Structure formats: structure tokens, C-alpha cells
Amino acid sequence: MEVAQLQKRFLELISTVYQEGFLDDQFVQLQKLQDESNPDFVVEVVSLFFEDSEKLLNNVATALQQPIVDFKQVDAYVHQFKGSSSSIGAQRVKNACGAFRNFCEEKNLDGCLKCLQHVKNEYALVKSKLEYLFMLEQQIVAAGGMIPVIP
């Protein structure tokens, strides 16, 4: 594929992602931190995020399946997840986590389960978007182009 097309797709993706609130300004900040001394900063951070999130989500699912649910523990996990997602700038995931925490405080199991599902969905969405983004970047770079920077 040509660079221009790739770039166009990249830009479209980026704008969608921001418009639909998948990512917010924090992600922009992250990108700013990437420089010659740290060329893969963003990728590294995001990969770490994915790893962390998988683990956390599993933990939450397990905890909610216990006969006696330890809501405090669940809340702690969700808090962590919220923290990571806000560091990345994954806005929708962060918001979903917020709602999740409320249910945890109320000790509402049904609500928690529903929220877990919601969070998982959001996470999946943002993950796929990010992965696609990185793939496009790689392709652009491989094709010799410059990654367009959003003004």
C-alpha cells in the first residue's frame, strides 16, 4: 500500500479514536514523550498496559465468581485498572471503571458483573484500535513515510 494511503488511514483512525473518546489528551502527552532517546516509548507503555489489564481483568472475573465476593479486593483491582487506563489515556475504559467502582461500593454483584462486561468490551475496543494504530505506524515507517502528527 502506498504511504499516502496509509497515512490517510492513520489520520482517519486517529481522529475517530479521539472523537469517539477512546483516547484522550493523555495519549497525546505520551506521544510527546517519544523522542530519539526513547523511540518506542509509546509502544512499550501500551504493551505494558495490555499485559497489566489482562491480568487485572482475570483477577476481577475470578473474584466475582467466588461464593462470597470480596468487594474490597475487586474494588482494589478496578482502581488499579482505572489508574493504568488513565495513564494511557484510555478514556472510555477509565469511565467504565469509575462506574464499576460505584457498584463495588454498593456491593451490588449484578451491577458489578454487568460493569465487568462493559469494561471488558471497552478494553477490547481500545485494544484493537491501538493495535491497528501501531500496525499502521509500522507499515508507514516501513514504507519510508513519516508518521503524520496531529496538529
Place this chain on the structure above:
Amino acid sequence: MESCNCIEPQWPADELLMRYQYISDFFIALAYFSIPLELIYFVKKSAVFPYRWVLVQFGAFIVLCGATHLINLWTFTMHSRTVAIVMTAAKVLTAAVSCATALMLVHIIPDLLSVKTRELFLKNKAAELDREMGLIRTQEETGRHVRMLTHEIRSTLDRHTILKTTLVELGRTLGLEECALWMPTRSGVELQLSYTLHHQNPFGFTVPIQLPVINQVFSTNRAVKISPNSPVAKLRPSGKYMQGEVVAVRVPLLHLSNFQINDWPELSTKRYALMVLMLPSDSARQWHVHELELVEVVADQVAVALSHAAILEESMRARDLLMDQNVALDLARREAETAVRARNDFLAVMNHEMRTPMHAIVALSSLLQETELTPEQRLMVETILKSSNLLATLINDVLDLSRLEDGSLQLDIEPFDLHGLFKEVINLIKPIASVKKLFVTLSMSSDLPEYAIGDEKRLMQIMLNVVGNAVKFSREGGISISASVAKSDSLRDPRAPDFFPVLSDNHFYLRVQVKDTGSGISPQDIPKLFTKFAQSQSLAAKNSGGSGLGLAICKRFVNLMDGHIWLESEGLGKGCTAIFMVKLGLRGRSNEAKLQYVSRAPVNHVRTNFTGLKVIVMDDNGVSRMVTKGLLVHLGCDVATVSSGDECLKVVNNEHKVVFMDVSIPGIDIYAVAVRIHEKFARRRDRPLIVALTGNTDRVTKESCMRVGMDGVILKPVSVDKMRSVLSELLDHGVLLEAQ
């Protein structure tokens, strides 16, 4: 003799005697029967007789007696045995009852007697009570009268009304014929008849105050009966036979000054008036005790009322006086103001008018000096110049002084070079001093600030004046000037008891001492030195010129600068020391600090280079930790990451400049870590700055962070620019003044 069952009487029947006995017995029986009836009847009526059953007993006794006598009637003739038995029975019963009654009476009669005594006692008591009732009633009446009188007397504050009312009311209450009041005259040797009840036109009647009767009345506060013939009582037209009794009482005249708060004026008053009361003649009335008491009470009340009236008069007079004074003062003030204005106008005009020709003279004479002149001409021109300079100085001085006097002179407060000022004074003085072969030394203390805030020109004027005087009056030796900052112990000068210097942070007191070895001043001249136009004879003799205004002006300037100036001298020929202290502002320090408070952040420049800055990031969330680290690395820092408080404490050392802690770490007490870090680094310089990263900046979090000694709080998410400015501020000021 027939044997009949009958009893023979003992004695032979004698017809007449028998008959009489028979009749007597009959009447006795009748009486005996009727008495109880009467008793019962009357007792029933009375209902208070306490011995009812005694009555019964008595009645029984009497009845039985009567029965006995009645039955006796049958025994005069032949009677049957039954009759005899009945008779015997009756007699026996009678005997029994009568004995019982007799015994009873023994008990009762003493009681009855004592009843009598009690009755007597009660009667006496009743009489006594009656008497007392009468007394109380009289007293109550008196009291009523007094109250009424007092009310009347005190209801007015007018002296005449008071006295008139007193007399009228007294007259009415006591039914007096005449009532009079004698007041002491101004001279105090006579009593003058001032008020009477009925007598018209009482004026002019006087009586010497030293009469024995008057003394007698004045010596006691009780009402005294006096003779109707004494001069004070001779008011009524004589010709009446029986003059009514006369009573006199003193009325103390209390003066305003007698009233102390705590002790009621007692004996300090010497002035009394005399009130004389006369009962109607030709009546047999006597003065009763309660009437006398009434009179005494009234006299006291009158005294009080009079004094109140006097006080009122006094205060009204004082008030009027004050008002007049106020008006006068106001007028005087306005006149003074007009005068001052006139003088100022005059001075201003004169000043200008005088300076113009002065200027011409001085200018032209100096020009003339430059031209070719013969020695005499030169001498003359020099004299002209000198004189005109003197005149110019005089004009300046006079103008300055007048402005100083009205207080219209204002100091020009500005920062100036203090050290420089002294040097300049020395430079100005040195030529003159060297001409007179005098040495001049200057010593400035090390704590004397280089710069100060004050009126440089006037300070220079003071210095020049003082130093100039020193030079003027010294023929040999030298002048030593020393300048220092006045310490608190030297600030209070025993010679200046009114000088209360107040130390404050922004000011200091400059102390300058000028010592000369000149002719000195005699102690009695020292006070005059600062008065205008006054020059002591010895000074004038030297004729060093000057109008004598110099020191007066100096003093005024020094006072304007919240200071004090004085001269000391041990006597003629022993030199003189002039010392003055003035208050000057301090430059630097406080002003600059103030500036800093006012204009803050925008002025600060933001650093951009933090290369090599060692920091620690503590966060248990891997992603978040990585992001923060990336941020700091991007800015050039050397970042060490830890994920727990213990790790942090292990790793931290005095090379690290900042520790960033994520506050949202659960389970780890961030605050405890902060405290431990404080403990680990005792000296503030070694300790890294601690900054909290938190997702919420509510007040509680902020306060808790500040309380444990954190140096700042940052709200996540942090942008590059934000981190940059935070680091910059931390490193510049050591503290984050606001939560960023």
C-alpha cells in the same frame, strides 16, 4: 302510850317555835330549789361558764339540801317510819354531796381567783396596746406628712420654690402660725430673714449670728425649743397674751465641693440656715415629739434639695462659661489662621521680591570680581559679596523657618547614599577647616547601612549646620564626626525625657556626634541655643555671623524626622559636642521581600534543562509508573522507580532531589513514607523534595499532604509542560506554592 310504828320526835312540840321552824324550813326549801333553777337559767344564757359539772354538783347539793328541809317539814308532827327513812336517806345523800362539793370547791376557788388576776392583766395589756396603736398611728401620719413634704420640696430645682414650698407645707401640716427661714449673709456674720410664711416683705431684717440661742440651735441637729422672745422669733406683732411655743432647727447649707463620692458631707460644712416655727398663740398646743421629728426630717430634706439646686445652678453656669470660651477660641483660631495666611503671603511675596535684587547683586558682584580691579576696589567688592551672601542665607533661613513653623514643610523622602552624604560633608568642610588649621575626622560604624531612605537635602543641611558651627567656634584642634546606628539603650537619653524612639523593622535611628575643641558653651546658655534669634553674649562677641536661626532650623528638621538633637559642653573653653539622632528608612530587605509577594509566578523563568537531576518515582501501577518515568526522562532527569514505600526508603539518598509519590496507592501509607523520609534526612538541605501525584485535589488530600511535610501536590494527568514548570518551581523555591 300507843304502840304505833312511828318515831317520836326528840323534843316536845312547842307550838310557836315549831311553827316558826316549819315556816323557815319551807322557805329554805323554796330557796334551795329555786337557786339551781336560776343558776341553770343564767348559765344557759351565758354559755362561757367552764365548770358545768361543778354546777351540776352544786345543784344537786342544793336540791338535796332543799329536799332535806322539805322533808323536815313532815317530821314536826308524827310521821311514819317511811318518812323517817326518806328523811335519813335524804340527809345522808345531802351529806355526801355537800362534802364532795366542799372538796371540789377547794380546787376550784383558786382557779376562779386566778381568772380574776388574768382578767386584770389582760385589761392592762389592752390599755397598753391601745396606747401603742395611738403612737403608731401618729407616726404613720407623721411619715405621710414627711413624704408629702419631701415630695413637694424635691419636685423642683429652683431654690426659691423649694424654700417657699417648705414653709407653706410645714405651716399647713403642723398648723403653724408663722414659719421663717433665716439665711446667712455673704459675710457670714449675720442671719438675714429670707423667707416667711405670712409676713410680707421680710427683707432687711438681720440678726447677728453669734447669739447664744442661735449657737445652741446650730450645735445640734435636733429641733430645739426656743423662747418666743428671742430675736429670731420676734416676728409677729406683739400684743398677744400667750405666744405659742417656738421651735428652731438648723438647715445645713451644703456646698458643691462637699460632695465626695464615698463620704457623705458631715461636719465639714459650717454654714447653716435657721428655720423657725411658731405655733399659734393663744392655743394650748405643745410641741409633740413626733412633730419635732418631722421638723428635723424636713430640715434635712431641704438641705439636700438646696444643694441639688446649687449643683444645677453651678453646672449651668459652667456650661455657659464653656460656651463662651468656645466661641472666643473659635474666633481666636480664625484670627490666627488669617494672620498666618497673611504672613505666608507676605513672605512669599517678599521672598521673591528680595531674592531678585539679591540675585542681581550677587551675580554682578561676582562678575565684577573677575574684572580688573585695584586692591581697594577688590576689597570693597569682596565685602559686598560676603555681605550679600550673608543676606541671601538669611532670607533662605527665614523662609525655611516660617515654613517649618506652620508645618507646611514636607520632607522629600527618597533613597540616598548615606555614606556618600557623609563624604560630601567632609569634602565641603575640609577646605574651611584646613584654612583654620583644624583637622576633621569621620568615623562610620560598620553597621551603618550604605543606603537609607530619607530627605537627603535636609539631612545635609543639618549636618552642614552642625559641623559648620563646630568649625566656626573652634580656633584650634579639630572636629571629629562619628556616625552610627543607635542601639536601643542609647536611644533613650536622660536629657530628653520626651523622646520615645520606636524601633521598627523598616527604620533605624542614625546617630551622629560632632565633637569640637572650640570655645565651648556655658551650661546656662545651652537651653537658649535652639531658640530663634537668641545668641549668647559670648557667641555674639566673636561675631561669627549667622542670624542664630541655624540651630533652630536644625532642630525643626530633626523633629520632622522623628529625632532629637542636643548639645553638650563641659563649659567655656572646653569644647562642645553636638549629637543628633534621626529616623531613616532602611532600603533593601523588607521592601524587596514585599515586592516578591506581590508579583509572583509570572516573573519566574522556567528552566528547561534538568539534565542529570536525580529523582525517584514511587508508584505501584506499572503503567502509570512508566508514564511518569517517561515524562521525567524526556525532561532529562535520571529516574529511579520504586513500587513500594519500603523500597523507596531503601533507595532514597541525599543525591535524589525530588521524590514523586503516587498517592492513590492502596495499602501503603504515603504519609508515613513522607514522615520517614523527613526523619531520615535531618537537615533540610539533604532531604529530597517530596511531591504527591494524585487523581483528586480535594482539600483533605492537600491538607494531609502538607501536614506530613510534603512540598507539593500535583494533579494527574501531568503534561510535559506541567511537569516542566513544576520541576522548575520546585528547584527554584523549594516548594510548590499551589497545587498544579
